[in-house]
Amino acid sequence: MFYLYNALTRQKEELKPIKAGHIGLYNCGPTVYWFAHIGNWRSYIFSDTLRRTLEQSGFEVTQVVNITDVGHLVGDGDEGEDKMLVAMRREGKSAFDVARFYEEKFLIDSDLLNIQRASVYPRATEHIAEQIEMVKKLETNGFTYRTSDGIYFDTSKLENYGRLSGQKTEEKQAGVRVEMGEKKNASDFALWKFSPADSKREMEWESPWGVGFPGWHLECSAMSKKYLSVPFDIHTGGEDHIAVHHENEIAQTQGADGVLEANVWMHNAFLMVDGGKMSKSLGNVYTISELREKGIEPLAFRLFCLGAHYRAKLNFTFEAAQAAQNALDKLREIVRGWETPSEEICEDYGKRFLEAVRDDLNTPQALAIMWEMVGDEKCVSATKAGTLIEFDKIFGLELEKYIGKKIEIPAEVAELLKVREIARAEKNWSESDRLRDKIEELGFVVEDSSEGQKVKGK
Ligand code: AMP
Numbered sequence: 001m002f003y004l005y006n007a008l009t010r011q012k013e014e015l016k017p018i019k020a021g022h023i024g025l026y027n028c029g030p031t032v033y034w035f036a037h038i039g040n041w042r043s044y045i046f047s048d049t050l051r052r053t054l055e056q057s058g059f060e061v062t063q064v065v066n067i068t069d070v071g072h073l074v075g076d077g078d079e080g081e082d083k084m085l086v087a088m089r090r091e092g093k094s095a096f097d098v099a100r101f102y103e104e105k106f107l108i109d110s111d112l113l114n115i116q117r118a119s120v121y122p123r124a125t126e127h128i129a130e131q132i133e134m135v136k137k138l139e140t141n142g143f144t145y146r147t148s149d150g151i152y153f154d155t156s157k158l159e160n161y162g163r164l165s166g167q168k169t170e171e172k173q174a175g176v177r178v179e180m181g182e183k184k185n186a187s188d189f190a191l192w193k194f195s196p197a198d199s200k201r202e203m204e205w206e207s208p209w210g211v212g213f214p215g216w217h218l219e220c221s222a223m224s225k226k227y228l229s230v231p232f233d234i235h236t237g238g239e240d241h242i243a244v245h246h247e248n249e250i251a252q253t254q255g256a257d258g259v260l261e262a263n264v265w266m267h268n269a270f271l272m273v274d275g276g277k278m279s280k281s282l283g284n285v286y287t288i289s290e291l292r293e294k295g296i297e298p299l300a301f302r303l304f305c306l307g308a309h310y311r312a313k314l315n316f317t318f319e320a321a322q323a324a325q326n327a328l329d330k331l332r333e334i335v336r337g338w339e340t341p342s343e344e345i346c347e348d349y350g351k352r353f354l355e356a357v358r359d360d361l362n363t364p365q366a367l368a369i370m371w372e373m374v375g376d377e378k379c380v381s382a383t384k385a386g387t388l389i390e391f392d393k394i395f396g397l398e399l400e401k402y403i404g405k406k407i408e409i410p411a412e413v414a415e416l417l418k419v420r421e422i423a424r425a426e427k428n429w430s431e432s433d434r435l436r437d438k439i440e441e442l443g444f445v446v447e448d449s450s451e452g453q454k455v456k457g458k
């Protein structure tokens with residue numbers, strides 16, 4: 001049994017694949033005009049955990065992650081400045097170069113976090129024809145109207161618009177002021193925006209309606225259809241996408257093809273920093289590189305994310321991240337002392353673990369089961385090692401490479417440690433630091449704790 005929470009039905013449901021043994025999975029991907037931040041990474045760690053759990057349960061997964069490389073507007077409601085143009089000005093590069101640069105950075109960090117590569121990363125700019133095709137279909141089916149700045153989707157024409165967020169068209173985003181312009185309904189949105197008449201945009205394309213660029217919801221409907229065909233099984237994204245982006249994706253696919261885009265809609269809750277929202281002005285929109293500079297490994301951040309259920313808000317602080325780093329270090333140290341993994345697994349733990357992850361990805365519980373297993377004296381270490389390798393197919397913490405790799409301290413390092421202990425007792429800190437560097441050159445890291453010096457392999 002495999003249960004997932006479906007935002008469409010607002011309940012946990014048993015997973016029923018459209019095609020036996022296969023899952024089509026679409027994750028809203030990065031907008032490549034800046035580095036992905038740790039909040040974004042929470043979202044991709046969640047979708048990677050989902051994919052791993054599905055694969056572990058025997059499904060073959062086709063995973064699509066789109067790359068938003070078209071300039072879109074800063075606000076959700078088709079207003080504000082174009083994000084890609086802002087980045088071009090900031091960096092003095094072409095839109096193309098900005099997009100490729102951040103796409104590459106995205107994939108580097110993704111690998112560092114041990115996120116499995118998707119089956120395909122389609123770029124919005126390479127699927128303009130498919131997007132135009134979709135708008136044409138919507139036009140034929142009577143869902144569009146023209147204003148002076150673009151072609152819009154008329155949400156009042158779609159009977160069940162708002163089914164995902166439970167909002168009616170007229171009460172769209174209650175409390176949020178919507179820039180109406182020439183829109184007929186507050187929830188209507190742009191499918192195609194015209195380039196300004198008096199200037200040339202760097203990113204613009206010909207279309208049957210005039211030169212311009214696609215609205216930002218369009219690429220996901222068009223590309224999910226191309227690579228997964230609709231309806232497909234599961235669509236994911238952050239919770240901020242429920243009210244606007246996903247609602248509009250559903251509307252476009254329904255309007256163009258008369259089907260529900262995806263059967264199950266899953267959303268991760270937001271990552272907060274120091275109890276609040278991340279913001280440029282607070283300087284806390286951290287990236288993976290910034291975490292590394294502060295001694296937090298990408299995999300420790302991954303462990304930190306797994307410690308909370310994906311639907312619960314998670315508060316990032318450097319203390320909490322350090323605690324995750326310490327836990328990862330401790331786990332590595334423990335498994336170094338284990339025997340070579342056996343084929344066997346600790347049955348009871350294996351069963352409980354699978355129940356937890358297949359219950360809407362209950363990773364905090366799965367981690368608790370892992371720690372219980374690690375500390376279980378009744379289980380021999382070779383069996384524990386075999387079990388941990390199975391668990392780690394879902395956690396993705398690369399633990400296998402530490403199992404059984406005892407640290408043998410060479411005589412030369414042991415001697416330096418002895419000398420350093422004397423230097424420390426004499427409070428000769430400069431000598432102690434010099435010896436630490438020397439030990440490091442030999443491939444070992446020394447940490448000073450209340451119990452004395454501790455040595456780790458680099
Ligand atoms: P974007 O590049 O802004 O489209 O965001 C990429 C993904 O990250 C989307 O699924 C967003 O919903 C998600 N996301 C953005 N900010 C956060 C956050 N603070 N916590 C968790 N997910 C986020």
Ligand code: ZN
Pocket residue numbers: 027028029220245
């Ligand atoms: Zn999307």
